[in-house]
Amino acid sequence: MSNLIDIQTQIEKLQKQAESLKAKEFNNTVVEIRAKMKAFGITIKDIIGKSPNKIKGVKTSKVAKTKKTRKSKTAGVPVAAKYKGPQGETWSGRGLTPKWLTTLIAQGRKKEEFAI
Secondary structure (H helix, E strand, O other): OOOHHHHHHHHHHHHHHHHHHHHHHHHHHHHHHHHHHHHHOOOHHHHHOOOHHHOOOOOOOHHHHHOOOOOOOOOOOOOOOOEEOOOOOEEOOOOOOOHHHHHHHHOOOOHHHHEO
């Protein structure tokens, strides 16, 4: 019967063999994937769904560099306050509910009471 030390030695030996096999197969797998991507015209963007510019270490093609991202015309434009708290705090009604309003609602008050 094997003892613990023998089993741990076997585990270490098998882990080294697994790492060696993985290293050998890694390069072949990458080559196969690149060949299939080229054959089917698949890009990094198709796989990940993000802009390749935002992925570390990925070179972008000339096509990806010429595309411009669109920003909303209203992005960053301040919105008038819709709610006003007892201490003069304001909230536009967008985003997370502020703590002052959450606290008041928890105390049984209604959000509509603070509408401007």
